[in-house]
Amino acid sequence: MKSAIVLLGYGSPDSKEGILEYLRxxxxxxxxxxxxxxxxxxxxxxxxxxxxxxxxxxxxRKKFQSQMxxxxxxxxxxxxxxxxxxxxxxxxxxxxRDVFLMPLFPIRNRSIMKSYNEPFMKNLGETDHVSVRTxxxxxxxxxxxxxxxxxxxxxxxxxxxxxIFTAHSLPHRVQDEREYYMNFVSMxxxxxxxxxxxxxxxAFQSRGFYGTHWLEPSIQKRVNELNRERFSRxxxxxxxxxxxxxxxxxxxxxxxxxxxxxxxIEYRRVALPNDSTESVNILKKAVxxxxxxx
Numbered sequence: 001m002k003s004a005i006v007l008l009g010y011g012s013p014d015s016k017e018g019i020l021e022y023l024r025x026x027x028x029x030x031x032x033x034x035x036x037x038x039x040x041x042x043x044x045x046x047x048x049x050x051x052x053x054x055x056x057x058x059x060x061r062k063k064f065q066s067q068m069x070x071x072x073x074x075x076x077x078x079x080x081x082x083x084x085x086x087x088x089x090x091x092x093x094x095x096x097r098d099v100f101l102m103p104l105f106p107i108r109n110r111s112i113m114k115s116y117n118e119p120f121m122k123n124l125g126e127t128d129h130v131s132v133r134t135x136x137x138x139x140x141x142x143x144x145x146x147x148x149x150x151x152x153x154x155x156x157x158x159x160x161x162x163x164i165f166t167a168h169s170l171p172h173r174v175q176d177e178r179e180y181y182m183n184f185v186s187m188x189x190x191x192x193x194x195x196x197x198x199x200x201x202x203a204f205q206s207r208g209f210y211g212t213h214w215l216e217p218s219i220q221k222r223v224n225e226l227n228r229e230r231f232s233r234x235x236x237x238x239x240x241x242x243x244x245x246x247x248x249x250x251x252x253x254x255x256x257x258x259x260x261x262x263x264x265i266e267y268r269r270v271a272l273p274n275d276s277t278e279s280v281n282i283l284k285k286a287v288x289x290x291x292x293x294x
Contacts, residue, residue: 003071003098004091005287007064008116009057011080012245016041016049025079043250053245054080057104060243060275064283071287072096078116088123091130099124100290101134102283104242106144107167107187108137109180133290139187141285147278148239149194151270155235162199162231163192164222167240168247169204169215181215187239199231205238205256206247219252223259233266243274 013022019040023032044051057075065073072094076087091099103116117134124130138144156163165188167180174181185202192200203222204215226234236256238248248269257267273279 001095001097003100004094004096005064005068005071005073005100005102006087006091006120007057007061007073007075007283008084008101008103008120009053009075009077009243010245011077012051012053013044013080014050014054016044019044019049022079043246046250046254047246051246052249053243056243056274060279060283063275063277063280067280067284068287071100076120078119084116084120085123088120088125091124097130099130099132100287101132102286103135105240106138106242107180107184107240108139109170109177109183111170111177111180112136133293135286135290137183138282138286139183141282141289143278143282143285144273145187145191145194147273147282148191148237148270152191152195152197152235152237155268155270156195156197157233158196158198160232161197161235162201162226162233163197163235163237164219165191165200165202165237165239166205166219166252167202167238169207169218171208171214173213174215177215184240188237191237191239205240206251219256220259223256223263226260226263226265228263228265231265233268234260236267236269238269238272241272242279244272248272 013019020037023036023040024030061073061075074087074090076082076084078084101117101120103112105112113134113136121132167184170177170180188202201222203217203219205219207214207218236252238252241248253269260267273282
């Protein structure tokens with residue numbers, strides 16, 4: 001019997017008409033506040049109301065499937081279709097005994113386990129005959145660090161660049177997400193060392209409107225601290241992400257890019273792995289790691 005590999009993503013609406021449905025799901029079935037609707041509509045309008053993330057992940061799923069003859073690879077989303085409920089039902093219906101849950105987030109943190117693993121397991125129900133292994137973080141996968149160091153080598157200029165590594169902020173204090181915080185900083189340091197980068201820092205991006213505390217330092221703070229006389233270019237390395245979506249394309253390339261360029265500094269961002277061959281190799285290595293835990 002083949003195993004089931006489930007790639008888990010956040011999700012994104014596939015049309016302007018789907019945005020309200022998407023936001024209702026994000027807000028737990030409640031009507032989203034007007035501020036969230038306005039901001040989301042504005043963000044999506046810059047991309048024809050369709051994020052490229054869904055197509056990227058479906059391409060990644062197909063490429064990964066072609067390399068995994070002993071497994072069936074599924075794609076499920078937390079807030080779009082196919083949903084985790086749908087894919088859990090298919091796993092039950094087809095009688096898979098081994099299931100690998102793979103949230104597509106590279107840095108280990110407790111929020112991933114809570115918001116992806118727990119709901120999926122609840123939808124899976126009481127299944128004593130099914131073995132489920134969940135990936136939480138990819139910091140220990142050498143292929144991922146190599147992707148970033150190789151990519152930086154193509155763009156980094158020692159004489160002019162300040163490199164900023166970014167990850168998604170979370171609505172918590174550092175002590176509540178210490179593992180996530182430390183793993184992110186450690187990963188950034190490893191990549192910087194492997195790339196021979198001397199001038200680098202790290203920041204958290206894409207804060208939401210909720211919560212009283214968010215992880216610091218914010219990307220806005222780091223940009224405001226830039227020495228514009230010393231650095232003529234900022235290179236962003238979004239190591240907290242694996243594929244293009246609007247939290248990178250809009251929050252960083254549009255908003256932060258505009259802020260940096262207004263300071264007279266060139267903005268550049270290292271490309272994400274997306275559906276590349278490197279991404280497939282990273283996922284293959286992750287499955288090997290999960291198999292070793294058996």
